[in-house]
Amino acid sequence: MQPPLTRPGNSTGWGGRPEKYCRRVALDAILYVVRGGIAWRQLPVEFPPASTVYGIFVRWVRAGVWQHIHDMLRDRLRVRAGRDRCPTAAIVDSQTVPAADTVPGSRRGWDGGKRTNRVKRHIAVDVNGLLLTVVVTAASIQDRDAAHRLLAGLKGDFSTIRLIWGDGGYPGRLLGWAKSVLALQVEIIRRIPGASGFHVRPRVWVVERTFAWINKYRRCVRAYETRPDHPEGQFVSACRARGKHHK
Structure with a gap:
């Protein structure tokens, strides 16, 4: 099996100095930022310099390290729960979160439902609530529009998936497109007619619970990063930490 972390630069035949800091310490520093919600420059002195930790985080995001660790x-x-390693069904949903002033205006958008300028996370999870894929967009992007990218990425990563559950934000032409282009059947779980306030809906509650898990990691409660792939990396790293706690 391919190791999850990229090889040090000095071991690839291109020269360079050996890594100065233990990778385990760097990993703990990144998870410290994600869990505590602090700025990179507020890392305690027990960890490597903030610029070093941030540089490692960026390299691992671009190399797909977080996704690899999380997938493992x-x-x-899934195997421990008695399921096959490859899922056949998924649940999709979105969550809008506030955006700090460090997030460029081009990556933020007006959410009419929340009546605020935010970013939106679109995720797909398996029936256990474990993350399969995530896409971050401006909050002005409708769920059904972002779902094209979300489902295309999901199908590319998991060819075994045939069934998708979603709430009332995924109606219309998306259903026909998913069936004809991706061979995915999308079932809409609607609210109970006449019901008021919050109520638990079948299947959909699983992905809502996943959002609740992630919101315990304070760096994920608000968007801070300037690059769109960085918040996705932090989201996946939070799920990685959650998965570790389930072991």
Whole structure:
């Protein structure tokens, strides 16, 4: 099996100095930021310099390290629960979160429902609530529009998936497109007619619970990063930590 972390630069035949800091310490520093919600420059002195930790985080995001680690943990948990490693169904939903002033205006949008300028996370999870894929957009992007990218990425990563559950935000042409282009059947779980206030809906509650898990990691409660792939990396790293706690 391919190791989850990229090889040090000095071991690839291109020269360079050996890594100065233990990778375990760097990993703990990144998870410290995600869990505590602090700025990079507020890392305690027990960790490597903030610029070093941030640089490692960026390299791992671009190399797909977080996704690789998370996928390994998710597969292990699925097998332990008696399920096949490859899922056949998924639940999709979105969550809008506030955006700090460090997020460029081009990546934020007006959410009419929340009546605020935010960013939106679109995720797909398996029936256990374990993350399969995530896409971050401006909050002005409708769920049904972002779902094209979300479902295309999901199908590319998991060819075994055939069934998708979603709430009332995914109606219309998306259903026909998913069936004809991706061979995915999308079932809409609607609110109970006449019901008022909050009520638990079948299947949909699983993905809502996943959002509740992630919101315990304070760096994920608000969007801070300037690059769109960085918040996705932090989201996946939070799920990685959650998966580790389930072991």
